[in-house]
Amino acid sequence: MNVAVVGGGAVGLSTALTLGRHGASVTVFERDELGSGASGRAAGLCYDAFADDVDAAVAADAITRYRDLDLFEPQPYVWVARDESDAAAVREQIAGMQRNGVAVEALTPAELGDRYPALDTSGIEVAGLASDAGVLDPDAVVATLAETAREAGSTIETETPVSLASPTTVETPDETRTFDAVVVAAGPQTKPLVADIGVSLALKAYRAQALVTEPVDAALPSFYDATREFYWRSKADALLVGDGAHEVDPTEWNPEADAEFVTRSLDRVEQSTALSPACDRAWSGLCTATPDGAPLAGQVADGLWVATGWQGHGLMRAPAMGDYLAADVLNRPNPLSEHLPDRVDPTRFDGSEEFAALDDPTRDWDE
Ligand SMILES: Cc1cc2nc3c(=O)[nH]c(=O)nc-3n(C[C@H](O)[C@H](O)[C@H](O)COP(=O)(O)OP(=O)(O)OC[C@H]3O[C@@H](n4cnc5c(N)ncnc54)[C@H](O)[C@@H]3O)c2cc1C
CATH class of the missing domain: 3.30.9.10 (D-Amino Acid Oxidase, subunit A, domain 2)
Known part of the structure; x- marks a missing residue:
């Protein structure tokens, strides 16, 4: 399977890593440098302290993977x-x-x-x-995920901004390529990227x-x-x-x-x-x-997946959610598949929802 991943942050790289390990031929497109979005700017908090059982299961899975990569302190x-x-x-x-x-x-x-x-x-x-x-070093996370994804066979193209001409057609400044599947993990840019082909996200x-x-x-x-x-x-x-x-x-x-x-x-x-x-x-x-605070992680059109809406918790969840997404793309089992699909299904909203990104976006922080 030929898969494009748009976005060289922790989520895109984690997804590429599992896709590659299961034999997919993966190309990651990053418009700038790896980690130049939120991933390289994160604080690096990483904990399992969630009262919600699904959040706790995702956190436990992610921490195990970060420990295996020697990234969890x-x-x-x-x-x-x-x-x-x-x-x-x-x-x-x-x-x-x-x-x-x-x-x-x-x-x-x-x-x-x-x-x-x-x-x-x-x-x-x-x-x-x-x-x-624990805590993570965001730069080390990005570097290690990229290195491990490369070892698993991924090609990573930095300084390569892309747009979508169809759910599975990626346009770079130099060429147009068609894939079997495309995963867009481009942070806030995920919304305009998929809007170009008529997919509306509540983000x-x-x-x-x-x-x-x-x-x-x-x-x-x-x-x-x-x-x-x-x-x-x-x-x-x-x-x-x-x-x-x-x-x-x-x-x-x-x-x-x-x-x-x-x-x-x-x-x-x-x-x-x-x-x-x-x-x-x-x-x-x-x-x-997102309107309900849960991510948008799943399929939005034939051959097209998105992964965004992390509400400030994307770094700590990346390896678990990347593995979940890769499994979804490849139609393979994943430890989180039993609980996650409904919670994170990006089509649970139609994109027209009115909502505030923060509880009180007008709060005066100097008070
Ligand atoms: C100050 C701060 C503190 C934070 N602290 C924490 C924390 O302690 N713990 C935690 O878990 N999370 C934290 N976060 C949130 C966390 O950083 C994000 O949830 C996470 O990094 C999201 O990863 P991502 O891979 O989805 O997105 P990103 O890292 O934003 O990656 C998306 C990538 O897509 C690329 N891109 C965009 N458009 C295109 C295009 N057209 N073509 C190609 N590439 C494109 C961007 O350049 C970017 O590199 C923090 C965030 C901030 C800002």
Whole structure:
């Protein structure tokens, strides 16, 4: 089977990898460099802390694959709530995760402070601790997936923007080629790409920002504050801090971080720890959203598949979802095939839905 994969991010490369391993002849087309989309800009959080059983199954499958590729670095994940309604939600999440067999426990602020003395636990109502969580290095993920896909026989063409002339006909600047199947994993560009051949996707883009601090001298877990809505992870001897998401037009967005985001994030770190690091570097990237928060991953026309709408979780899910998609294209069994198809079927929407990419896209982050 001759398959084209459009998009050289973690999802496209993961899909190419499994397709190649099952004997397909695969060509990956990437308009720029590998990882130049969201994959190379991700924070790299990777955890199994999901209360939903299908999400937990995808996460467990992805973590196993990342471990096999030697890309998963253990780092416990703590999330906290500061008001009663967020705290009730966190307690409910923990109960759901425990039902899924996730190694997670609820901690009081005192217990959290004992484990992580560098955290300022004042104002925290409750914390969850997921001990089997970890982090990924996005550059290493992209490089390793590309190398492994090549070893499995894929051809990867970078600096090659493509468009679709039909569900299975790909136009590059130099030629027109027809394949048995095409998988479009082009992030927010998936929508305009397939719109050219009459497929309408319920997909929006939002911009997320991140920064890396100067080195800090503290042992900290990955951390998400559900009330203040920001996160960090340890990255080498520094912290990578993220939040500041807002809906944007994917054709017009600023890949640099906003100055307000940097100031706000450093303030948040200072409020939550005894640390006051400076910013080393900051950036932004585009994430994709769907009306129900689940991805669009599956067939949309004869010979055409899409994979997008990861809602900020695409890197951690990539190897599991790439394997699932490849199996779907090749009509082979996959461990997730029992649960996923309805949840992620891209045709569950007709593309005309009105929805907001984020819960509250008008929120003023400087408040
Ligand atoms: C700041 C930030 C932090 C994040 N943190 C995390 C995190 O901690 N954990 C997590 O799991 N996820 C995180 N994400 C989300 C994650 O990065 C994405 O969900 C994931 O990378 C999506 O991978 P992808 O392969 O689908 O898309 P992308 O990596 O965007 O790849 C799509 C590729 O398609 C290419 N392309 C587009 N159009 C064309 C065309 N016409 N022809 C050829 N190629 C084309 C693009 O150049 C791009 O390289 C974060 C995102 C951002 C921005």
